[in-house]
Amino acid sequence: KQEVTQIPAALSVPEGENLVLNCSFTDSAIYNLQWFRQDPGKGLTSLLLIQSSQREQTSGRLNASLDKSSGRSTLYIAASQPGDSATYLCAGGRGGADGLTFGKGTHLIIQP
């Protein structure tokens, strides 16, 4: 059974800093790895999807990498802004008709 772990559980940094959020998974048969953002009391916003054949994906100030052999993914946020404050979730999927397995998230606060 897939288990997804996110470190750190919470992070507070000053505005402008670059930061890295970590995600590890136990089942290397992962088909894709997805990063989401969740604002308090809200649903999910998909940030980046990395297929198993890919090593990384980039969108604006966000870059996500995937290393299946080590069971790790990282989300890099450049030049952080207060608007980036949210909970970031990573989730692994086996594709097909399988649902996603989520980590518990990293609660990020960017201080103005």
Next chain:
Amino acid sequence: GAVVSQHPSRVICKSGTSVKIECRSLDFQATTMFWYRQFPKQSLMLMATSNEGSKATYEQGVEKDKFLINHASLTLSTLTVTSAHPEDSSFYICSARPLSAGGLGDTQYFGPGTRLTVL
């Protein structure tokens, strides 16, 4: 594109009543929809996988007689919480996987969620 809606967004009900939550894919067809729930300060947990025209597949520990799922069309799945109790209070989120092949076929699009409070 690829929008998923949920209705209602918030519901408060008395213990013992049943509550129906709808999940719709607005601009695409989905043979597979998923239902997740999220307790406070916890992550999302997959409850069940809903396939159009067939019975849902439930995750271990999820009572199928309590959480009734119907996927009657390629754009609509419903979750009915029967005889709801306070411990069922949670944030319920659905997602849908498009029929299209390739990269898009691997993406799940999530609804905005439904917050259920059982008094």
